[in-house]
Amino acid sequence: MIEVKNLHKGFNGVEILKGINTSFHPGKTSLIIGQSGSGKTVFLKSLIGLHTPEKGTIAFDGKINTEFTTEEKRQWRQEIGMVFQGSALFDSQTVEENVMFPLKMFTKQPEDEMLDRVNFVLQRVNLENSNSKFPAELSGGMQKRVAIARAIVMNPKYLFCDEPNSGLDPQTAIVIDNLIQEITDEYQITTVINTHDMNSVMEIGEKIVFLKNGKKAWEGSNKEIFKTDNEAVVNFVYSSNLFKKVREAYLQEK
Template structure:
């Protein structure tokens, strides 16, 4: 579990995060949503340790990350998987080499052990027999699956995804959402996803945190977001006519 308490972070005179408190549970897909400039990216970077908060704490299973020793921080880094926007694969490396990269960096496994693990996660993301292909030979969706395989190759306790559906067609985006949710539940990972994709919110939003101007303006599930009367959430989520109709139909069904 990740627990965030009274998190503040600013840059110069600009205060970006203004006292955010929330928590993320294992085995659930938690989504961070909000308009551009709401603080989502700074919040995610704070969770993975790229930003140090000025006030407040972030705890990983009861351990406050800013209090880690050097060895504890090294161990914590190995417990984190990250799926970057745009996949961030190494173009000059094969699929196998990309996925094996964290194992080479953080473990002392022999080549045979690493290859066995790489093949296991590639099979899990439905990319068997793609070991020797290069990223340029893959579709956008396949690249995202390679990125997910690399993120889970170390068997992480915590998985962070930054706009995992960016640049994907709607059908492929749904498949990526389903894959992330399946892996989260299967391995009891604490998964946090930054997204603008409202389809993701409705499909896999087991917990949704809505940020506005650096504060947590609302949180709940994908079912609860249909019923909320929070004006900012309604305006953000139901800006399209399609989602307005979906919400209206849902509310009529639950009357």
């Protein structure tokens, strides 16, 4: 579980995050949404320790990350999986080498044990027999699945995804969404996704945190977002006619 209390963060005297309070739970797929400039990228980077807050705390299973000892920080880093927006695969390395990279960095396992783990997670993301391929030989969706495999190869407690559907066609995006949700549920991972994809919001948003001007303007589930009368949320999420019609149909049924 991740607990965020009164989080403030700024740069060069400009406050970006303005007292955010929220929490993210194991086995749940949580989404951070908001307009460009709302603070969601700074928020995600704060969660993974790339930014240090000026005020407030972020606690992982009750332990505040800025108070970790050197050993606790090392252990915490091993418990985090990250899927970057552009997949961030090493072009000169094969799929197998990309996925094995965290194991070589953080563990002293024998090569055969690492390979067993790599093959297991590749099978889990439906990429078995792709070990020897290079990223350039893969489609965008396959590259994203390799990135997910690499993110879960250390069996993380926390999974962070930055715009995982960026650049993907709608059908592939749905496949990635479903895969992330399945893995989250299967391994009871605390998953946090930074996204602008409203299909993701509607499909896998078990918890949604909506940021506006650096503040938490609303939070709830994808079911509750249909019913909200929060003007900022309605204007952001239902800006397209399609989602307006979906919401109207949902409210009529109720």
